[in-house]
Amino acid sequence: MPPPLAPELRHQDPAFVQGVFDRIAPCYDLTNSLLCAGCDLLWRRRVAALVRSWAPREILDLATGSGVLAEAIQGLNPDAVITGVDFSPAMLHQARLHRGMRRLLVADALHLPLRDASFDVVTVAFGLRNMASWPSALAEMQRVLRTGGHVVVLDFSLPTGWLREPYRFYLHRVLPRLARLISSEREGYEYLAESIESFPSGAAMLDLLAAAGFRNCEARPMTAEIVSLYQGEKA
Numbered sequence: 001m002p003p004p005l006a007p008e009l010r011h012q013d014p015a016f017v018q019g020v021f022d023r024i025a026p027c028y029d030l031t032n033s034l035l036c037a038g039c040d041l042l043w044r045r046r047v048a049a050l051v052r053s054w055a056p057r058e059i060l061d062l063a064t065g066s067g068v069l070a071e072a073i074q075g076l077n078p079d080a081v082i083t084g085v086d087f088s089p090a091m092l093h094q095a096r097l098h099r100g101m102r103r104l105l106v107a108d109a110l111h112l113p114l115r116d117a118s119f120d121v122v123t124v125a126f127g128l129r130n131m132a133s134w135p136s137a138l139a140e141m142q143r144v145l146r147t148g149g150h151v152v153v154l155d156f157s158l159p160t161g162w163l164r165e166p167y168r169f170y171l172h173r174v175l176p177r178l179a180r181l182i183s184s185e186r187e188g189y190e191y192l193a194e195s196i197e198s199f200p201s202g203a204a205m206l207d208l209l210a211a212a213g214f215r216n217c218e219a220r221p222m223t224a225e226i227v228s229l230y231q232g233e234k235a
Contacts, residue, residue: 014087014108017130020191021065021088029066029094031182039223044072046222046229047123047154052076054150056120060085062109062141063127067095069154073123083119085109086127110136117146125154129199138212145234151214152231157201159225167226171196205230 033040051059051073057080061070064084074082083103086092095101107113109124109131122141131137141151159167171193200208202219205228209217214232221228 014132016191018088021086021091023090029068029098031179039227040068043154043222043227043229044069044125047125047152048072048076050152050229050231051121051123051150054121056080056149058119058121059083060114060119060122060141060144062086062122062124062137063130064095064101064104065091065127067099067101069123069125070095070101071099083114085112110140112140112144114144116143119144120146120149121152122149123152123154126156128153129155129195134200134208135212138208138214142213142234147234149234150231151209151234152229153205153209154227154229155199155201156196157199157221157225157228158196161225163224163226168197201228 047069056077059070059073059077059080059082061067061073061082061084064070064086065088067084070082070084074080081103082101083105084092084095084101085105085107086095087106087108089106092101092104092106095104105113109127110133122145124137124141128134128137138151145151158164172190175193176190202221206217206219209230209232212232213235215235217230217232219228219230
């Protein structure tokens with residue numbers, strides 16, 4: 001087994017990130033729900049409701065993982081066809097096993113084997129942060145969207161007020177220990193804290209979306225700013 005990567009080397013390292021998700025796949029949903037006190041359910045419903053407002057026919061869910069967001073979106077958009085993409089076969093196995101998803105594809109989000117302009121909506125929840133190049137991933141999302149289509153990014157962010165330091169303490173000191181008790185995986189959740197620290201949020205994320213060719217971009221902080229919902233439209 002190779003030695004663990006240093007934090008500065010493992011951030012956005014595809015092999016490291018894929019290995020983490022392959023290991024935690026069987027307990028991923030339970031661990032996440034416990035660590036965020038069930039708020040993930042509310043966040044996914046918010047995304048699903050937003051997607052429903054656009055009445056899409058075809059939806060691409062990137063970094064679909066175990067399919068929890070895709071399932072929530074399908075529930076509110078029963079007539080839409082949803083394709084899930086992830087680079088972790090173990091996570092996609094969970095999506096097939098527990099959610100009956102069939103339209104699944106193992107692929108790198110930076111090099112999607114999908115046609116141009118083939119989807120009405122592209123969603124990615126807690127996945128863009130793990131991709132090796134955020135601009136390249138957003139460019140791929142823009143490529144596979146039809147004109148007038150929408151992108152939705154849901155991811156963690158850091159609070160800006162008094163909660164910032166207590167939340168950072170939880171991320172770095174408490175969360176990895178809790179995760180190890182639940183899933184026997186500590187390194188992956190230490191990585192989670194590091195990735196949240198470095199991930200652009202607020203205006204910085206809106207700038208990335210605009211640079212990728214999206215217009216009418218919006219940011220919606222939720223749950224005391226620990227999570228943010230971003231949306232944009234393909235010009």
